[in-house]
Amino acid sequence: MNGRRQLAYTVLLCLAGAGLALFAATRTWAVDVVTRPEPLPDLRTPRTGGDLLPWLPPLAVVGLAGSGAIVATRGWARRWVGVLLLLVGLGVAAGGAYGLGETTAWALACVAGGLALAGGGALTALRGPSWPAMGTRYERAARRPADDPTAAWDALDRGEDPTVS
Numbered sequence: 593m594n595g596r597r598q599l600a601y602t603v604l605l606c607l608a609g610a611g612l613a614l615f616a617a618t619r620t621w622a623v624d625v626v627t628r629p630e631p632l633p634d635l636r637t638p639r640t641g642g643d644l645l646p647w648l649p650p651l652a653v654v655g656l657a658g659s660g661a662i663v664a665t666r667g668w669a670r671r672w673v674g675v676l677l678l679l680v681g682l683g684v685a686a687g688g689a690y691g692l693g694e695t696t697a698w699a700l701a702c703v704a705g706g707l708a709l710a711g712g713g714a715l716t717a718l719r720g721p722s723w724p725a726m727g728t729r730y731e732r733a734a735r736r737p738a739d740d741p742t743a744a745w746d747a748l749d750r751g752e753d754p755t756v757s
Contacts, residue, residue, distance in 0.1 A: 595722060595723040595724050596723070596724055598715075598719060598723060599662070599663070599723040599724065602662065602712050602715050602716055602720075603659055603660075603662050603663060603712075605708055605709075605711065605712040605715075606655065606658065606659035606662065606677060606708075606709055606712035606713065606716075607656065607659045608705075608708060609655065609681060609704075609705045609706065609707070609708025609709035609710075609711070609712060610652050610653075610655030610656045610658075610659060610684075610705065610709050611652075611656065611705070612701055612702075612704065612705030612708070613648075613651075613652040613655065613684045613688070613701075613702050613705030613706050613709065614649055614652035614653065614655075614656065614705075615701075615705075616641060616688070616698045616699070616701035616702040616705060617640065617641035617642050617645075617648045617649045617652055617687075617698075617702055618640055618641070618642055618649060619640060619641065619696075619698040619701075620638040620639065620640055620696065620698070621639060621640060621641045621643075621644055621691050621695035621696055621698050621699055622638075622639045622644065622691075622694060622695045622696070623636050623637065623638050623639070624636070624637040624639060625637075641687070641688075641691060641695075641698060641699065641702060644691060644695075645687045645690065645691065647687070648684065648687045648688075648702070651680055651683050651684050651687070652684055652705070654676075654680050655677060655680045655681065655684065655709045658673055658676055658677045658680065658713070659677070659712075661673045662674070662677075662716055662720065663726065664726065665725075666721070666723075666725035666726075667721050667725075668721065670716060670720040670721055670723070671716070671717050671720050671721055673713075673716060673720070674713045674714065674715070674716030674717030674718070674720050675713065675717045676713070677709060677710070677712060677713025677716060678710050678713030678714050678717060679713070680709060680710075680713070681706045681707065681708070681709030681710025681711070681712070681713050682706065682710050683706070684702060684705060684706030684709060684710075685702070685703045685705075685706030685707050685710060686706070687702060687706070688700065688701070688702030688703035688704075688705075688706055689703055
């Protein structure tokens, strides 16, 4: 598989994993029930994964942002983004695993999303520097003497037309 295709699949894997984890963290993981005397109904309070583990949704958002950073970086910076995504994915998976004992299947979906994110991060850390980078048209060009605003005035002082190349 060529580098562009690996890059695209890895970014999609990271996006899917982080998106699944974020979605699962915002679903109801548990329902607290408080029994009340008759004739009052029981009091039910749904709790999402974010209610149980407040750091889980922001960590998944970091995974989404890191997925975009894979495309925007290159070389060693891309490798460090991969390591960051690996750690974020493992953190998300650990949060989902923590909720598996007493909650619904959304915690399992969070584990799956975290593992997918960690896998994409590991792949980026291992192979990322060899993948193609964004074109140089997205980088700021080095300032040339012709782009220097004082150079145009100096040319006028010498009697030259700076607009003629």
